[in-house]
Structure formats: C-alpha cells, structure tokens
Amino acid sequence: MTRRWRWLLPAAALPVLGLLAYGFVLDPRNIPSPLVGRPAAAFTLTAFDGSPVTLDTLRGRVVVVNFWASWCTPACYDEAPVLERAWRTYRERGVVVVGVDMQDTPEAAQAFIRRFELTFPNAPDQGGKVAVEYGVYGVPETFFVDRAGMIRAKHVGAVTDAVFRSNVERLLADPS
Numbered sequence: 001m002t003r004r005w006r007w008l009l010p011a012a013a014l015p016v017l018g019l020l021a022y023g024f025v026l027d028p029r030n031i032p033s034p035l036v037g038r039p040a041a042a043f044t045l046t047a048f049d050g051s052p053v054t055l056d057t058l059r060g061r062v063v064v065v066n067f068w069a070s071w072c073t074p075a076c077y078d079e080a081p082v083l084e085r086a087w088r089t090y091r092e093r094g095v096v097v098v099g100v101d102m103q104d105t106p107e108a109a110q111a112f113i114r115r116f117e118l119t120f121p122n123a124p125d126q127g128g129k130v131a132v133e134y135g136v137y138g139v140p141e142t143f144f145v146d147r148a149g150m151i152r153a154k155h156v157g158a159v160t161d162a163v164f165r166s167n168v169e170r171l172l173a174d175p176s
Contacts (some may be wrong), residue, residue: 033135033154040065040145041133045100045123048110053098053123057151062095062171063118063145066159069133070112074169078159079140080116087120087163094147095168100125102139146171 017084040063043056053122055063066083087097099122101109108123113122125131137156144153144167153167 016073023099023120025071033151035135035143035151036154038151039149040151041130042145043124043130044134045130047105047121047123048101048113051121052123055098055145056057058096059149060094060096060147062147062168063092064095064097064164064168065134065143065145066097067100067102067125067134067136067139067141068112069102069139070108071104075158079160080112080118082159082161082164083120084116084118086168090168091120093172096120098121100130102128102131102136111165143170144171146174 040055042055044052047053055065056163064083064086066079068077068080083097083099087095090099097120099118099120101112101122101124104124109122109124134141140156140158142155142159143151144155146152152171155163155167
C-alpha cells in the first residue's frame with residue numbers, strides 16, 4: 001500500500017505542473033476580446049479642454065481609442081509620444097486618436113497631457129462607464145475601430161509605432 005501512495009502523489013501532480021507550464025508559455029497581453037468584430041460602444045465624454053468627444057460623430061473615420069492614466073508607468077509614458085506622433089502623421093488621412101483617462105485626478109491627467117504635449121482629444125472617464133463597456137482590464141489598452149464603427153483590433157500594453165501603423169494601415173486600406 002505504501003508503494004502505491006508513493007507513485008500516486010507524483011502522478012497526481014503532473015497535470016497541475018503541465019497546466020502551470022502552459023501558462024508560462026502564454027503572452028498575458030494576448031487576452032482575446034469578445035468585442036473584436038462587434039460595433040464599438042457609443043460614448044460621449046467631455047474632453048479636458050471642455051469640448052465634447054462623441055464616438056458616433058467620428059463615423060466614417062478610423063478611430064483609435066486609447067485607455068490610459070497618469071499613474072500608469074512606464075507603459076502609458078512610453079506610448080504617449082507614439083500616439084501623438086501617429087496622430088500628427090495620420091490625422092490628414094482621416095484617422096482620429098481619442099484618449100480616455102481612467103481612475104485619475106484631473107490635475108494629474110492634465111499634467112500628463114501637458115508633459116507629452118498631447119493635441120489629440122483626451123477625456124476623463126468619470127465613473128469608469130466607458131472602460132466597463134469596452135471590457136478594459138487595465139491600462140494601457142487600445143482599440144482600433146474601422147470607418148463603419150466596428151472594433152477590428154485590441155492591443156494590451158504600450159502601443160508602439162509598428163503596432164499603430166500596422167493596424168491603422170490595414171483599416172485605411174479597407175474600402176468599407
């Protein structure tokens with residue numbers, strides 16, 4: 001009987017170890033979003049400059065919705081210049097970048113916007129309703145929305161020039 005128990009315990013541990021090993025292989029940023037391929041949730045926010053930011057009014061353009069926070073370091077700090085550079089490069093081609101600030105103080109968020117000289121629309125998501133509708137797990141997360149208002153891609157983590165360019169170029173090439 002003792003012999004059987006000596007082999008049973010290690011044999012029972014093998015599936016658990018296998019599951020753990022599988023988890024270490026996965027990239028935690030590749031969280032599949034059930035929203036990809038579905039219409040982007042409509043929202044209206046008031047930007048830090050007082051202007052309205054309404055997703056429905058942007059229909060017909062490629063929209064990049066970026067969820068960020070001033071306390072999100074280093075990822076949000078890494079991607080802020082990338083987003084500003086991309087906004088300046090692509091806005092003439094009908095691309096709009098919208099920043100949605102989460103769980104932040106107005107003072108800290110505005111200091112972040114000034115620090116990175118962000119000129120694209122940025123608005124606080126007071127109460128977190130927009131973040132909940134988009135299923136945001138944390139910041140930064142970015143959604144790429146096509147001209148018809150459908151979410152075509154989601155990126156978790158800091159957006160790089162290559163990530164932005166590949167997603168936006170693909171959406172710009174789509175005639176619909």
